[in-house]
Amino acid sequence: MWGNMGPHRLFLIMVAAAFLVMAAVKTVSAAEAVVTDARVGTYAQATRVVLEYSKPLTFTVFTLGNPSRVVVDMPEVGWRLPPRPLPKRTGLFDKMRYGLYKAGQSRIVLDVTEPVRIGKAFVIKPDDGHGHRFVLDLVRTTEAAFLKRLKGPALSVTAGGNAPAQPRAAALTVPQQSAVQPQPAALQSPAFRLAPRKPAIRPHAKKKVVVIDPGHGGVDPGAIGHSGTYEKHITLVVSRELKRQLEATGQYRVLLTRRRDFFIRLRDRVQFAREAGAELFISIHADTIKNRSISGSSVYTLSENASDKMAAELAEKENKADLIAGIDLTHETPVIANILISLRQRDSMNQSARFAALLIKHLKRRTMVLRNTHRMAGFAVLKAPDVPSVLIETGFLSNKTDEQRLRSRAYRNKMATAIVEAIGAYFLQVEEATRR
Ligand SMILES: [Zn+2]
Missing domain, CATH: 2.60.40.3500 (Immunoglobulin-like)
Structure with a gap:
């Protein structure tokens, strides 16, 4: 992805990224x-x-x-x-x-x-x-x-x-x-297997717990847009705005899988949601795809078989995040090849599909959406067996217009509002279903 870019393009990327999300930039402390x-x-x-x-x-x-x-x-x-x-x-x-x-x-x-x-x-x-x-x-x-x-x-x-300064030759x-220093334990962990869900501590029992997952981060920049926008920055600003709007309703406890620009493994994002006792998990992305004319937001849920070529392409790209960040996957079960779906997962998948339908309805009202908006594929980050999970592509950074939209705060805020409306409608449906 980076290898094909001319120096001019890369320079633009760096400058644009620096301007894009000033708020997300951590000030370097004096000690660092x-x-x-x-x-x-x-x-x-x-x-x-x-x-x-x-x-x-x-x-x-x-x-x-x-x-x-x-x-x-x-x-x-x-x-x-x-x-x-x-x-x-x-x-x-x-x-x-x-x-x-x-x-x-x-x-x-x-x-x-x-x-x-x-x-x-x-x-x-x-x-x-x-x-x-x-x-x-x-x-x-x-x-x-x-x-x-x-x-x-x-x-x-x-x-x-405190060795004395040495001349260059005697480096x-x-x-x-x-x-020698052993590799950190996290790098040696075995197959992608989920630990049993821990009993969640729920101090705000009445509030619904929603986990928002800003895609990519740190050493994994995600996609890089037409004029140099980094996906990892877009996902973080959208997620923060979504959290702000959700909390303003007073009905939700909202947790982000990352609040800064750092890397998290896909499995740790899933585990975070389960440990938090999430009732909904929303992974936010803005990828690039080969066909640059494709634009608009779209919603993805887990499936053994991809609904179409584009969804398969996206899942394959997303599932490479750990590899991009320099993690040894040689001893791990390939997450893409075989997504085993249990009965328990089947129930979460039905819930996810219901939520996806509501998301599309509300996104359509406020943002540009892609045709066949609900798509399915084997996304590793959607694998929590007991948490309804969706992945939202807020737009495609490979498309000029989408990139411009996603760089606009007004557009991002409208998108967050649509998602908040869909979440409200979803929990209303869940409550009605349990009352019956
Ligand atoms: Zn992504």
């Missing part, structure tokens, strides 16, 4: 290090990645397969990269993403063109007008050696406390054998 540059070049046999930053940091580096990726983790940092495009494909490097992985941890994911191993990884102290630098050399390796290394521990790279190299 700031990454000020990212460069990639070829150097002898290696492809060298250099990060420049403002304060000493410890990095953890590991590789992932299928597809080949290199992940660089660090404590939470701010990002002030120069206003030029991110590094372009060169040597073994294809493209990169960066952002908050979770509170306290930032991440860079490097997509590589071939299996690689970490040749060298070291840090350099500030000198010659340069800040702190982290240098990572990637070297070509065989598929077999690459796969073998995947099982090895991650590499930890640090400047080593500190930390070999793989020393200072």
Whole structure:
């Protein structure tokens, strides 16, 4: 997605994204290090990645397969990269993403063109007008050696406390054998299996619990629009407005799966809704699709079989979010291939379909909707067996008009109002059904 863009387009993206959602931008605290540059070049046999930053940091580096990726983790940092495009494909490097992985941890994911191993990884102290630098050399390796290394521990790279400043030539190299750090437990978790639902603590018993899920975030930007709008920013502003309007009715307790620009795994979004005792789960998106003429909002529910090619394409794209964020999925059940649907899930699916119908009715009144608005596919994020769940594509960022609409606060507010009306109508239906 990023690889095909010219430098001019990328520059626009960065500028546009910076202007779009000022409110969502977290101010970098004084204590936080700031990454000020990212460069990639070829150097002898290696492809060298250099990060420049403002304060000493410890990095953890590991590789992932299928597809080949290199992940660089660090404590939470701010990002002030120069206003030029991110590094372009060169040597073994294809493209990169960066952002908050979770509170306290930032991440860079490097997509590589071939299996690689970490040749060298070291840090350099500030000198010659340069800040702190982290240098990572990637070297070509065989598929077999690459796969073998995947099982090895991650590499930890640090400047080593109060070590005196060293000349550039004597930069500190930390070999793989020393200072190893195991991968975080979250990265080793097994198959996509849901834990039993915890009894929800419900202090506001009378209020309906609605969980809103702003799609993507952090290291996963989601789709990038025609003139550079980031999906992850749109989903967050729409979700916040929806929460505001829902709470204003006094009838709902509203929780967001994320309130800032960070990454969450698909399964954790589902689990969050279940633990919160959600009576409704709404995942908000604004994707791109191949056909750029397609526009309007649309609503999706879970199904074993996709209702159409477009819904299948969207689900496939959405289900890749964990992979984009640098998560090892090799030991996980492919979530797309087989969505097992239990009886309990069947009931939630019927509820979801009812809610979807109401959503469409209300969205039609206030926003532009796509024809055949209710579509179905195997979205992993809609898999909670006991929570009625829908995914709303608020529009398509691949369409110029939709992108303009979604950048308009007035349009987003109208959309939120339509969703609030649909939620009200849905709970009324549920109450009437139980009274009978
Ligand atoms: Zn999306």
